[in-house]
Amino acid sequence: MRRGWSRRSKRRGRRVQGRRRRSAGGQAVDGASVRKGDGRTSAVDQALVPMSGGGCRRKVPERNPRVQQKRRASAGAAMAQGRHSNMNPLxxxxxxxxxxxxxxxxxxxxxxxxxxxxxxxxxxxxxxxxxxxxxxxxxxxxxxxxxxxxxxxxxxxxxxxxxxxxxxxxxxxxxxxxxxxxxxxxxxxxxxxxxxxxxxxxxxxxxxxxxxxxxxxxxxxxxxxxxxxxxxxxxxxxxxxxxxxxxxxxxxxxxxxxxVAVPPTQAVARGAEHGRTILSLGRIHPVKGLDTLLEAWARVEPDAPDWALHIVGPDEGGHASELAALQRRLGLQRVRIHPPVHGAARDARMAAADLFVLSSRSENFAMTVAESLAVGVPVISTKGAPWPGLEANRCGWWIDHGPESLARTLALAISLSDDERRAMGSRGRAWMEREFSxxxxxxxxxxxxxxxxxxxxxxxxxxxx
Known part of the structure; x- marks a missing residue:
């Protein structure tokens, strides 16, 4: 009886010890305590350090402000390198x-x-x-x-x-x-x-x-x-x-x-002998403003016989059919709506464009703008996307949303020489290399x-x- 009672007492003691280590609403994890709810390690837990005997002892916190600041800076530098200050990976x-x-x-x-x-x-x-x-x-x-x-x-x-x-x-x-x-x-x-x-x-x-x-x-x-x-x-x-x-x-x-990943510089066939291309690539969805793009292109197409507009991307909610119907109503002859392309085929299509157009009503970033600049293609973007730097870096146009504004800018971009557009694209590529790795x-x-x-x-x- 005494032996059984002793074993039960030991087990009960271990449970009590575990509850003490999980006090203050914490949860034991590898000998440390993580506070539930907010995910923060408590000040008490930060003061506990392992002992050779497997227990913990309290470490007196450093009160010198200069030392504390130095330690915070050291820990921050370590975590900016993907690891904790104790060398464990973040x-x-x-x-x-x-x-x-x-x-x-x-x-x-x-x-x-x-x-x-x-x-x-x-x-x-x-x-x-x-x-x-x-x-x-x-x-x-x-x-x-x-x-x-x-x-x-x-x-x-x-x-x-x-x-x-x-x-x-x-x-x-x-x-x-x-x-x-x-x-x-x-x-x-x-x-x-x-x-x-x-x-x-x-x-x-x-x-x-x-x-x-x-x-x-x-x-x-x-x-x-x-x-x-x-x-x-x-x-x-x-x-x-x-x-x-x-x-x-x-x-x-x-x-x-x-x-954005900036690919190695390579020669890309662009120009009149291959037909000049305006590219819009992304989801075919009403928020992308592609109806506005078609209305703007209707004002430009008669005066741009060497240019064609290509819209490429996955159809969402049948919007591609709505755009095709609008194309027929406007009588557009040089507009093509393509299914999505991926991988190397997508990269090649973007690199071969002479001009990229983003007509979105709302974008948080618009990766296709960065990707186009990375391959040396100048960009027209509406102000629905956050790209004012296009004009500051002289690699494109950042314009109000609407068919009139977009038509004027398309006409201006088309009127430039191939060399002028290439120079704009080169400045855009340098901008991506400099600030967007x-x-x-x-x-x-x-x-x-x-x-x-x-x-x-x-x-x-x-x-x-």
């Missing part, structure tokens, strides 16, 4: 609804950002719905999850995935960086991680106007709570920062643009994470106003 999870090759710009920009962070030493996982993992994503753990409820017509659009939710809860991440809104992968949580949300243009007024009723319902049921729980937002432009503030969200905002954007994101986790000073691109 653990980051990126989530998004889809990485389908036909999806919008984030299907390219999010993996590119994640790979840049991995190159800098962070441990990075990318979680998305559908498809197969891309093992070519160097240094990146690409996780794909099944979408549940696919047999339910309405619920299937929400992207419910038990597999993704479970994987995030089990991951022990420092940062959960979610991209996009209005689907379940954008509201799943990772306990203990700081939450960074990138709306990816989905808080712009024009974007909110589409399917507004469904978005209001989802906002009340799930998205609103996730937005309020965010520790920081990631905006890819000043315009998107304004959208976040206009929506009433007051958390810090890191304004970090997308990067993915390694630079990845380092900025890691610096923002470091500040959010309490290491280092606030970077000047993190806005708290």
């Amino acid at each position: 653990r980051i999870a990126h989530t998004m609804a889809s990485l389908d090759s036909q999806a919008s710009g984030p299907a390219y920009s999010v993996p590119a950002l994640a790979k840049g962070q991995a190159r800098l030493g962070a441990f990075v996982e990318l979680h998305a719905l559908g498809g197969s993992p891309n093992h070519a994503m160097e240094g990146l753990d690409d996780r794909r999850h099944r979408s549940d409820l696919v047999c339910w017509p309405v619920l299937s659009t929400l992207g419910v995935s038990r597999g993704m939710r479970v994987a995030l809860r089990a991951g022990r991440f420092d940062i959960l960086h979610t991209h996009g809104l209005w689907r379940m992968p954008n509201v799943y949580a990772a306990p203990g991680a700081r939450l960074v949300m990138a709306p990816r243009g989905m808080l712009a007024p024009a974007a909110l106007a589409f399917s507004a009723g469904r978005k209001r319902i989802f906002l009340a049921l799930a998205q609103g709570a996730a937005l309020r729980a965010a520790d920081m937002f990631h905006a890819t432009s000043e315009g998107e920062y304004d959208d976040i503030r206009r929506f009433g969200l007051r958390q810090p905002v890191a304004v970090i643009p997308n990067g 993915w390694d630079r954007m990845a380092a900025m994101s890691l610096a923002a994470y470091a500040w959010l986790l309490g290491h280092g000073d606030r970077p000047d691109f993190v806005r708290v106003d």
Whole structure:
């Protein structure tokens, strides 16, 4: 009896000791305590250091302000290199609804950002719905999850995935960086991680106007709570920062643009002997303003016999048929609407264009503008996209949205010589090389994470106003 009682006492003592180590609402993780709810390590836990006997002892905190500042700077520098100050890799999870090759710009920009962070030493996982993992994503753990409820017509659009939710809860991440809104992968949580949300243009007024009723319902049921729980937002432009503030969200905002991969210089056949091409590439959706582009082109086409307009991208909601009907009504002869192209074929089509046009009503960044400039193609962009630098760097035009303004600018761009347009494209390529490398954007994101986790000073691109 005494032996059994002794064993029970030992087990009870171990349980009591465990409860003490999990005090103050914390949860034991590898001998440390992580505070539930907000994901922050408490000051008590930071003062605990391992002892050789397997227990913990209290470390007296350093009270000298200069020493504290020096330690914060050292920790921030370490985390900007993708690791904690104790040399452990920073653990980051990126989530998004889809990485389908036909999806919008984030299907390219999010993996590119994640790979840049991995190159800098962070441990990075990318979680998305559908498809197969891309093992070519160097240094990146690409996780794909099944979408549940696919047999339910309405619920299937929400992207419910038990597999993704479970994987995030089990991951022990420092940062959960979610991209996009209005689907379940954008509201799943990772306990203990700081939450960074990138709306990816989905808080712009024009974007909110589409399917507004469904978005209001989802906002009340799930998205609103996730937005309020965010520790920081990631905006890819000043315009998107304004959208976040206009929506009433007051958390810090890191304004970090997308990067772009600038390919090696190569000779591209452009000019009259091949036919001059105006390219619009992206989703064929009403928000892209392609109807305005056709109306503008109707005013220019009679005076531009050597030019043709090519619209390339995935059709959404049957909008391509609506554009084809508008083309017939306007009597346009040199307009072609193409299905999407991917990979090398997409790159070749962009590089062969003489002029790129973005007629969108709303864009948070517009990757196709950066990609066109990277291959030396001048750009016309409406002010629905955040590209005032086109004019400052003399590589394109940033204009008001509307058929009159767009027609005038198209006529001006067409009137230039081939050499003048090539010179504009060269200046655009140099601008992309100088300011938009993915390694630079990845380092900025890691610096923002470091500040959010309490290491280092606030970077000047993190806005708290």
